[in-house]
Amino acid sequence: MNMVKKVISMASAAAMACTMVTAAGVTAFDEGTYTGSGTYISTYLKSEYYGKSAFKIKYKYNSLDSDGKYIDNDGVEQSVDYTDTFDFLVFDSNWEGWNPTEVGQAEPTTGVEYTATVSIADIEGELAEGKTPYGINLQTGAIGETSVSIVSLEYVDAVIPGAEVEITGSWVKGTGGTMTVEGSGAYVTTNEYNIDVSQFSVNGFENPTVDVTVEYTTAPNTYVQAELLKSDGDPVVANYPNVDVTGTYTYTTEITEDMTSFVACYDQCTVKAIHIYDNHEGNALNVSGKTANTINANLAPCWNLGNAFDSVDDSGSVGETKWGNPVVTEKLFQAVRDQGFKSVRIPVSYLDMVSSTGDINDDYLDRIQAVVDRAMDCGLYVIINVHHDGSDGVTGKWIDISLDNSSAEFSAVKAKFSAMWTEIAQRFANYNQALLFEGMNEVMLSGKYQRSQFTDDEFENANFNINDLNEAFVNAVRGTGTNDGNDDRCLIIPGYNTDINLTAAGFDEGVFYMPDDTTVNRLILSVHYYDPYDFTLNQYGTSSWDQTTYGETYMAAQLAKVTGEGYPVFIGEYCANFKNNISTVALYNKTLNQKADEVTAVSVSTAYWDNGVIGVNANGSGLIDRRFNVVTTTGSTIIDDIMSVYPTAS
Incomplete structure (x- = not known):
């Protein structure tokens, strides 16, 4: 077969320039007809056929050589050998080798379709020991003036186990x-x-x-x-x-x-x-049959994945990276877990990803589920909610509690809300109590932050709408089936704007109440803590914490307003943005956690709001640099103070 080696070695470089075949699909080559010995057909690089185990070739003879003889390139007469109808020739990275693996029929019949499966490992095995296969050429073999057609040439997929x-x-x-x-x-x-x-x-x-x-x-x-x-x-x-x-x-x-x-x-x-x-740990918690008070206690301390899936642009479009944070990976949750946090709250805005009837975009919900899985794989409890769909000032907001409680418009909102939560609950029906649902986030009337800003009718109507939505949420989750994870799941219930004062006022005036639930002892009350606003969130406010007015005594009194209702309390958000005052911020966070941990009537858990914005004067609250999933120096100071309240956490 010296003739074949010479022909191919001369033709290969030009052939490579004009014929490249990808291995992305099944087909390796389309039908073609070829006549004569040593006729070039195609080239396959190893990078293109990687992941495939063999070539499956179907072919037929159109006409056979008339005298069974042919003259090779050296002028030597050779005998036709139909067992060498096709040659798969392997070559190395130096364009050397060209040793053939032959395919053909000893006594072919024209017009008959033949099939052969040729192992890529066998083809590459013809290369000299110590050489690295770089590709395979296909040409006709010793067929003289015979005409052959390739009916089809397909790759056979190989199952190659993953390897680090x-x-x-x-x-x-x-x-x-x-x-x-x-x-x-x-x-x-x-x-x-x-x-x-x-x-x-x-x-x-x-x-x-x-x-x-x-x-x-x-x-x-x-x-x-x-x-x-x-x-x-x-x-x-x-x-x-x-x-x-x-x-x-x-x-x-x-x-x-x-x-x-x-x-x-x-x-x-x-x-x-x-x-x-x-990057898979397999450490997901297996929790069932626990009361809401116990589950809530297990959440502390919690960390918020803020400014990620809650992000929404000015057009009302949601997206994981809309507010500048990178795509979330399990590495981030591992960093959070390794700092001592026991749970993560994943705020989720839906907006343009949910239809008017409550159908959620499948790809979006797939991504939410994947991120939940990554967090749970690290052994963390996870809370997901519906975040900015009812937030004041957000484009595309559709959860509107200013609507008349008895109106058809509000009934449509409630129906959409119920359908959406039904779909979410169905998606996660087989997850155990390590996953919690929170119905809404900071739903409010525009500009109404204090009780004195409402008429009695406005306050009553807003709270009745919240009550109806909370009940729709609970019923949707519990209604997915019998004996699934949703029967046992703990559900987190917000009051007006998840504000302590206005939630307490709603209880006191008899216009806000916790929903009925077919599963007992599985409801948790949700509030946020951002007092005083000028210190915590106002970027133009003070960097000093007025401990005389808003210190330990005030914190304890605020918590007492909502812990006396008999429900465990989840402080779903708290923080103070950085204004070159990290030691003060750290003390503030530590003190709030101490006051929450000291409550004995019910469990009180806290969830730090991390918006991913890092730096000592960033008007942000980021503890972890999400570009690289590492804790910042600022973050370490704040986390140390939080974890000092929970010695078993770290």
């Missing part, structure tokens, strides 16, 4: 560098523009994850590219963070199980390592 991959080296965009796989499991090439990683498998991984560790020697102080790209050039997750730091950091991207390649593009830094692995 470590890649190390040093690479800089614009300059280049070398990255090397430690051991095996992937193939890596580099140029000055990117790092190509291919031929890996994450089959069977619960949460396929890629960590890319980089070093910034000079802070770019601008938005830089830090992302993985798919084979079509689209980013796995679009990521251009503002980088204002120096040092070594790790970016985390979760990928899909069908990915076998990506391109790493990280600018203005040195890429030091790439780690492909299954």
Whole structure:
């Protein structure tokens, strides 16, 4: 077969330039007719057929050679050999090898369709020991002037178990560098523009994850590219963070199980390592049969994933990254858990992702479920709610408690609300008590923050609407079926604007009450704590905490207003934004947690509001740098004070 090797070695480079076949689908080659020995058909690179186990070729003979002889390239007469009708020739990265794996029939009949399955491992096995397969060429073999047709040529998928991959080296965009796989499991090439990683498998991984560790020697102080790209050039997750730091950091991207390649593009830094692995712990809690008081006690201390799924733009469109935070990964929840937090509250706005009749966009709900799963996998309790759908000033707001309680308009709101919660509850019906639902968040009449701003009729109507929505929420959750997780689930119930004073006033005036529930002892009252506003949330307010007026005594009195109703209390949000006053903020948070922990009548849990905005003077409350999922220096100070109240948490 020297003739064949010579023909292919000369033709291969040109063939590679004009014929590239992808392995993204099933078909490897379309029907074609070929005549004569050594006729080039196609080229397949290893990066393209990776993940496939074999070629399945269907072919037929149109006409046979007339005399059974042919002259090869060296002018030597050869005999036709139909067992060598097709040659699969493997070559290495130096374009050497070209050893054939032959396919054909000893005594073919024209017009008959034949089928052969050819193992890729067998084809590559023809390469000399120690050589690395780079691709496979397909051509006709020793058939003389015979005419053959390929009816179809398909890949046979291989099930390659997922394997962890470590890649190390040093690479800089614009300059280049070398990255090397430690051991095996992937193939890596580099140029000055990117790092190509291919031929890996994450089959069977619960949460396929890629960590890319980089070093910034000079802070770019601008938005830089830090992302993985798919084979079509689209980013796995679009990521251009503002980088204002120096040092070594790790970016985390979760990928899909069908990915076998990506391109790493990280600018203005040195890429030091790439780690492909299954970031899955399997530590989800198994909790059932507990009362609301017990579950609520287990939530403390809690952390809010703020400014993520609650984000909404001026057009009323929701999105995980709308307010500047990156896509959420399990790495973030691991960082939260490792600091001692026992639960996470995941605020969710639906708005343009829910129809007028309450049907939720499937992809959006899939993403919410995936994030819930990632948090629960870390052993955390999780609370999800409906967040900005009723918030004052939000475009697209549809939960409107200013409507007349007896009107058809409000009945439509209630029906949509009920349908939406039914769909959410059905999606999570098999989850145990480690998952909690919170019906609404800060629903209010525009501009009405104090009881003196209402007429009696306005206050009554607003509270009656809240009561009806709370009852619709409970009924929707309990109505998904019998003996599922929703029968046992703890539900968190808000009063007016989740405000302590106005919730207490609603109780006192008999216009607000907790809903009826077919499952006893599973309801938790929700309030928020942002007193005093000028210190906590007002970006133009004071950086000083007036402890004389708003200190320990005031905090205890505020909590007493709502803990006397007999229901456990969930302080679903509290914080004080940073104004170069971190020690004061830390003391404020610690004191509130102390006062909550001292209540004995019922359990009181607290959920810190982290909006992801970091810095000592950021008008933010971020404890964790979500770009890299690491606790900031500011965050460490505040967390230490919170955890000092809960010594078993840390």
